[in-house]
Amino acid sequence: MKQAPTVWSQFKWHVIAVVVIALLISMADAFAQIGVRYIHQERSLYRNIVVTEDSSRRCMRFTITSRSGQNQSCRYLERPVELVFPYAKMTLSSLLVQNEPKRMLIVGLGGGTLPDTYSRLFPDTEIVISEIDDAVFRVAREYFGFEETDKIKVDVGDARVYIKRAGLRGEKFDLVILDAFNGEYIPEHLMTVEFLEEVKKLLPDDGMVVSNTFSTSRLYAAESNTYRAVFGDFYNIRQAGTGNRVIVASMQPLPDRATLQSRAPAFKARLEQFGMDVTEYPQYMSTQVTWDTGQRILTDQYSPANLLNN
Numbered sequence: 001m002k003q004a005p006t007v008w009s010q011f012k013w014h015v016i017a018v019v020v021i022a023l024l025i026s027m028a029d030a031f032a033q034i035g036v037r038y039i040h041q042e043r044s045l046y047r048n049i050v051v052t053e054d055s056s057r058r059c060m061r062f063t064i065t066s067r068s069g070q071n072q073s074c075r076y077l078e079r080p081v082e083l084v085f086p087y088a089k090m091t092l093s094s095l096l097v098q099n100e101p102k103r104m105l106i107v108g109l110g111g112g113t114l115p116d117t118y119s120r121l122f123p124d125t126e127i128v129i130s131e132i133d134d135a136v137f138r139v140a141r142e143y144f145g146f147e148e149t150d151k152i153k154v155d156v157g158d159a160r161v162y163i164k165r166a167g168l169r170g171e172k173f174d175l176v177i178l179d180a181f182n183g184e185y186i187p188e189h190l191m192t193v194e195f196l197e198e199v200k201k202l203l204p205d206d207g208m209v210v211s212n213t214f215s216t217s218r219l220y221a222a223e224s225n226t227y228r229a230v231f232g233d234f235y236n237i238r239q240a241g242t243g244n245r246v247i248v249a250s251m252q253p254l255p256d257r258a259t260l261q262s263r264a265p266a267f268k269a270r271l272e273q274f275g276m277d278v279t280e281y282p283q284y285m286s287t288q289v290t291w292d293t294g295q296r297i298l299t300d301q302y303s304p305a306n307l308l309n310n
Contacts, residue, residue, distance in 0.1 A: 040143060044135035047183040051143050053077075057084060060111045060139065062183035072181055073111030075144060081120070082275035087212050087244035088113060090237045091177065092274065093281035094248045095267060096260045097235065098208040101125055101174035105166075105202065107159040107190065108180040109136055112146030117274060119152055127152045128173075130159040132180075160189050160198075167201040176202060178211040186213065188303040191223060195300075196230040200251075208250045215245040219304075221295035223247075228289075229297050235285045248285070257282050 039058075040051035050061040052071075059074040074084040083089050091114065102125055106114055109131035119127060131137050134156045140146035148154055155162050159180060166173075176199055180190050189195060199209055209231070213223055215238050224247075227234055231249035238245045248254075255263075260282035271278045296302060 040139065042135060042139075044133050046133050049133075049135055049139055051139060058143065060136075060144065062181060073113055073140075073144070075111060075113065079275075080145070081117075081273055083113065083117065085244075086239055086242040087246060088117070089274065089276040090239065090244065090246040090281070090284070091179075091210055091212065092117065092271060092276065093237065093278055093285065094208065094210045094235075094246070095121075095271075096263045096278070096282065096285075097248055097250055097255060098175065098206065098252075099267075101208075103173050104128070104175040104177065105130065105163075105173040106177045106179060107163075108178070109140055109146070109154060110179070110181075111144035112140045114177060114179060115152055116146070119149075120273075121270065123151070125151065129154045130162045131156055132158050160195060163195075163198050163202060167198055171202060172204045172207070173202050174204060174207050176207070176209045178209065185217070185305060188298075188305045189300070191219075191226065192298045192300050192303055193226050193229055196226065200230055203251050206250075206252050208248065211247040211249075213245055213247060214243055216243045219298070220245075221291035221293075222298050224289075224291045225293060225295055226297040233287045235287060236290075237281070237284050238286075239284055254287060257285065260285060 036052050036054045038050060039053050040049075042049050048063045050063065052059050052061065056078070057074050057076050059071040061070065062072050076082050076084060083092070101118075101122065104118065104125060104127050106118075106127065106129045109115070109129050115127050115129055118125065129152070131154055137154055137156055178186075178190065178199070180187055196209075203209065211227070214220070217223065224236070227247055227249055233254060234250075235248035235254060236245060237248065261279075264279040264282060267278045
């Protein structure tokens with residue numbers, strides 16, 4: 001007669017199964033990392049900062065608990081000017097809405113890709129970067145060739161504080177780019193209606209804010225409603241194959257798509273060096289409301305970042 005499996009044998013096979021699964025996961029991770037080497041890692045006051053390199057590019061990654069996670073900033077080793085990420089190209093397409101900023105603020109330094117790109121396009125433009133983490137500033141200099149100049153300056157500190165104080169001083173920026181990321185998501189105090197009202201105070205009558213957010217977030221509708229509450233209609237830029245979306249809001253009425261298309265050819269040659277054909281981008285720029293307008297706007301009292309982890 002066939003014996004029923006004992007508790008011990010069941011436990012033994014369970015343990016073996018767990019070990020096998022763990023080994024398979026480990027092997028899969030090892031194979032995924034073939035050709036990728038870790039050239040720097042440190043724990044700052046805010047996150048883990050990891051720099052990796054493979055045969056084609058060098059990347060900076062932010063994480064909270066481990067070395068895993070998504071790359072925050074990358075540069076091609078042989079083509080350092082060309083943009084790696086779709087969101088950076090979507091950000092540049094906002095030039096079809098407003099061109100030639102004389103003074104701009106970028107929230108979030110990363111590897112310095114966006115400041116470098118805009119300074120190449122507009123060498124006389126003053127660029128201020130607000131970066132909370134001094135370690136990111138140092139890693140950007142040491143591993144990504146970022147440099148301050150007489151036109152590019154970094155303010156190390158919380159962007160919410162910098163923007164509040166800049167508003168009290170009456171400072172203005174033609175273009176504000178919000179590109180902050182802490183390793184899990186956008187810092188919640190940089191997502192609220194109160195924060196965006198403070199950003200709006202920095203914009204002149206023809207000013208513009210460009211924000212890098214995520215198209216797959218559970219807060220997608222709430223974020224969208226929050227921007228609409230402050231700026232009214234905005235361009236929602238989304239592309240298939242990327243989880244990013246870029247919001248473009250202007251103090252002026254937004255040009256229609258036909259106007260964007262008519263402006264694009266003039267920028268085509270200037271932006272080709274960054275690996276993009278800007279004439280393709282008007283099709284991705286839409287003011288259509290495609291989210292639940294009943295979702296609550298985000299405020300300093302209501303910013304449920306815990307939804308992201310459910």
